[in-house]
Amino acid sequence: MLRLENIIKDFGGLRVLDSLSLQVGEGLIFGLIGPNGAGKTTLFNIISGLSRPTAGRVIFNGTDITHLPPSSIAACGMGRTFQNIRIFKELSLLENVLAGMHRLFTYSPVAMLLNLPVQKREEKALREKALEILELFHLAGKAKRQAESLSYGEQRKLELARALATSPKLLLVDEPAAGMNPAETEELMGEIVQINNRGYTICLIEHDMKFVMGVCRQVAVLNFGELIALGSPQEVKCNPLVIEAYLGKEECK
Amino acid sequence: MTEFLMSFWQTYNTLFYTVLVHGMLALSIYITLACGQLSLGNAAFMGIGAYTAALFTLKLNAPFGLSLLAGGMLPAFVALIIGVPTLRLSGVYLAMATLGFGEVVRVVFLNMSITGGSVGLNGVPPKTELWHLLLVMGVLIYFFLKLKNSRFGRALEAIREDEVAAAVMGIKTTSFKVWAFVIGAFIAGVAGGLNAHFTFFLSPREYGFDFAVDILTFAILGGTGTFWGPLVGSTILTILPEMLRFLGSYRLALNGLILVLVVVYLPNGIITVKKKD
Ligand SMILES: Nc1ncnc2c1ncn2[C@@H]1O[C@H](COP(=O)(O)OP(=O)(O)O)[C@@H](O)[C@H]1O
Ligand SMILES: [Mg+2]
Numbered sequence: 160m161l162r163l164e165n166i167i168k169d170f171g172g173l174r175v176l177d178s179l180s181l182q183v184g185e186g187l188i189f190g191l192i193g194p195n196g197a198g199k200t201t202l203f204n205i206i207s208g209l210s211r212p213t214a215g216r217v218i219f220n221g222t223d224i225t226h227l228p229p230s231s232i233a234a235c236g237m238g239r240t241f242q243n244i245r246i247f248k249e250l251s252l253l254e255n256v257l258a259g260m261h262r263l264f265t266y267s268p269v270a271m272l273l274n275l276p277v278q279k280r281e282e283k284a285l286r287e288k289a290l291e292i293l294e295l296f297h298l299a300g301k302a303k304r305q306a307e308s309l310s311y312g313e314q315r316k317l318e319l320a321r322a323l324a325t326s327p328k329l330l331l332v333d334e335p336a337a338g339m340n341p342a343e344t345e346e347l348m349g350e351i352v353q354i355n356n357r358g359y360t361i362c363l364i365e366h367d368m369k370f371v372m373g374v375c376r377q378v379a380v381l382n383f384g385e386l387i388a389l390g391s392p393q394e395v396k397c398n399p400l401v402i403e404a405y406l407g408k409e410e411c412k
Numbered sequence: 413m414t415e416f417l418m419s420f421w422q423t424y425n426t427l428f429y430t431v432l433v434h435g436m437l438a439l440s441i442y443i444t445l446a447c448g449q450l451s452l453g454n455a456a457f458m459g460i461g462a463y464t465a466a467l468f469t470l471k472l473n474a475p476f477g478l479s480l481l482a483g484g485m486l487p488a489f490v491a492l493i494i495g496v497p498t499l500r501l502s503g504v505y506l507a508m509a510t511l512g513f514g515e516v517v518r519v520v521f522l523n524m525s526i527t528g529g530s531v532g533l534n535g536v537p538p539k540t541e542l543w544h545l546l547l548v549m550g551v552l553i554y555f556f557l558k559l560k561n562s563r564f565g566r567a568l569e570a571i572r573e574d575e576v577a578a579a580v581m582g583i584k585t586t587s588f589k590v591w592a593f594v595i596g597a598f599i600a601g602v603a604g605g606l607n608a609h610f611t612f613f614l615s616p617r618e619y620g621f622d623f624a625v626d627i628l629t630f631a632i633l634g635g636t637g638t639f640w641g642p643l644v645g646s647t648i649l650t651i652l653p654e655m656l657r658f659l660g661s662y663r664l665a666l667n668g669l670i671l672v673l674v675v676v677y678l679p680n681g682i683i684t685v686k687k688k689d
Contacts, residue, residue, distance in 0.1 A: 229579040230582050230584045233581060233582035238580075241577070247569065247577065249573060250573060257563075261566070261582055262581075262582035268564065282562075325581055
């Protein structure tokens with residue numbers, strides 16, 4: 160579904176991604192792990208079009224999206240969240256999710272001005288769908304609240320809900336559990352699995368190994384911009400290179 | 413009683429007309445602010461609209477509606493030309509570009525013979541009637557009400573809140589910003605055309621940097637959370653100086669003082685929207 164071919168990214172003289180090739184298959188929960196500064200977020204930025212690779216190609220469902228702008232990549236079915244939360248703080252939760260549904264709305268400016276039935280129908284149907292998505296993350300009760308009023312963990316969930324609202328074929332999730340307490344993390348794991356069961360392919364970056372080992376079917380390990388291991392969670396955590404660069408011995412038991 | 417009303421209207425009708433025109437200008441900047449962009453070109457757009465509409469009337473004897481339409485279209489077209497290259501980039505590029513643009517427009521008005529140079533245009537026929545202004549204002553309010561809870565209004569708000577996140581949601585941020593800027597220029601141009609046809613007289617000095625800042629002040633004072641804010645702001649800032657004539661030259665200082673107080677105590681403007689449970 161997603162194929163990265165020899166991605167290179169330089170910032171000034173610094174090579175952050177070095178000839179990286181990787182494939183993410185349909186239906187998976189795919190984990191991307193590695194020490195801080197390994198280039199994981201940079202890779203997400205390249206996939207979602209926020210940053211251009213120095214060389215290499217990104218192929219998404221057979222289409223070369225390397226040079227498309229972010230909004231067109233989103234239209235191809237790519238959704239994402241950010242490591243530093245980027246929800247629309249002053250909008251309500253419902254408005255956040257509805258903004259995420261932007262590309263599902265089809266009515267014209269004329270329909271807006273004349274309040275045509277097509278507008279009423281779409282607004283009503285998608286509002287209901289937005290509430291369903293919020294409910295998935297146990298946030299429907301707060302739909303009318305300002306997003307800023309949520310706790311940190313809830314804000315992460317709202318961002319995930321908003322990304323899901325774009326109806327992505329592939330959902331890129333950058334450190335979803337960062338800043339969450341253990342109970343919230345546990346709940347989030349359930350929600351991620353539930354999203355995946357609904358047919359969404361997920362690629363996630365996460366440092367919480369319990370999380371990664373618990374939900375991912377396949378894991379890639381990045382170190383200094385290079386892919387050092389790829390396989391099932393079990394294989395990866397006992398890989399000597401990974402033990403040395405990132406995890407340490409305790410994980411492999 | 414009727415006599416009193418008549419004389420009241422005689423004294424204040426120009427003020428009332430001006431309140432409506434300033435309200436339109438406040439809305440013209442609001443629509444760009446609504447997607448996080450600062451335009452300092454709206455006074456110049458008003459000027460282009462005023463001259464265009466006046467010249468259509470004076471030279472071509474065009475019907476009033478056509479003059480106004482031309483007064484809206486030309487600034488909208490100019491906005492398109494400025495907007496496409498500058499709004500691709502996020503940040504303060506639009507503010508800088510429109511700042512320079514305002515100066516260019518003023519110099520052009522000063523030097524072209526068709527605009528009457530530094531003397532300006534005299535004897536524009538008084539065609540603007542109260543109902544014209546009320547109609548245009550009514551249409552604008554209707555437009556902004558409909559925009560508010562539509563997919564387009566939400567897209568603008570999303571862009572204002574976080575342009576990168578909006579783009580990742582599939583919102584075509586550049587085209588929304590350009591549209592907002594173009595519509596704003598159109599509104600400012602029509603307001604200029606209406607204004608030209610009741611002040612009889614156009615001078616290049618009226619559309620300079622000072623007035624661009626005044627327009628921005630309307631919006632900031634009223635608050636940019638909803639379109640009612642700029643309307644309230646422009647009304648207050650237009651009426652207040654009249655009420656305070658007795659203060660002489662101090663009244664300008666008072667205007668400034670009020671603005672400072674609002675910014676300090678009501679940082680989101682007079683009309684503040686709060687979302688609650
Ligand atoms: N915009 C940028 N300019 C320069 N260097 C950057 C930029 N973004 C990231 N980097 C560098 O790239 C490396 C990888 O960063 P990042 O992708 O955020 O790592 P990770 O998400 O794996 O922690 C880091 O060394 C970081 O300092
Ligand atoms: Mg990161």
